[in-house]
Amino acid sequence: MSQTLILGAVAAILLLYVVSVYNRLVRLRNGVDNAFASIDVQLKQRCDLIPKVVDAMRAYMGHERETFDELTRLREQATSATAPAERVALDDRMSGLLRGLVARAEAYPELKASDTVTLLQRSLNEVESQIAAARRSFNAAVTVFNTAVEVFPANLLAGMFGFGRRGLFEASAEERAVPGVRG
DSSP states (O other): OHHHHHHHHHHHHHHHHHHHHHHHHHHHHHHHHHHHHHHHHHHHHHHHHHHHHHHHHHTTOGGGHHHHHHHHHHHHHHHHOOSHHHHHHHHHHHHHHHHHHHHHHTTOHHHHTOHHHHHHHHHHHHHHHHHHHHHHHHHHHHHHHHHHHHSTTHHHHHHHHTOOOOOOOOOOHHHHSOOOOOO
16 A cells, blocks of 8 residues: 555656656747747838838839849848748848948948938837847847757657757847958
8 A cells, every 4th residue: 555655646647747848849849939029029110111121222223123023022022921931031031131231332322321211220229129129039038948948857858849949149140250340
């Protein structure tokens, strides 16, 4: 009788541990998903700003038509993309085009003098800062999740329940490049 009681208590403790680990992993996974959703919100804000930026700059920078058309095409693809990896890749390309466009805008004094363009550039800079903050938050959530999935003995249960590592947001090669200094 006492042996059965001891085995029952051990089984109950083991079951509680498994449930506790599973619930923690679910909470952490949901935190990662929530952090990615925050990035997605910021990316949508940037996508919403792009047509306004393009329209405001197009009047001054007529010969940049290919860049404007490419930005518009990428924006349309990004807003209809459903896979997070595809969305991030498209967004990285849009970000690079926008940075190049804003850099080239420096050569147009009348563009720099436009209140509309200045306001849109400020809005774009603010959104870029918010995207960077959201990416940092996402990476922090992913790091906590990955650690929980990899530590022993939780890693045994994580594998059984289908929890696997998540990838971090990393800067693209273009973002890592050292900008040139104009003389």
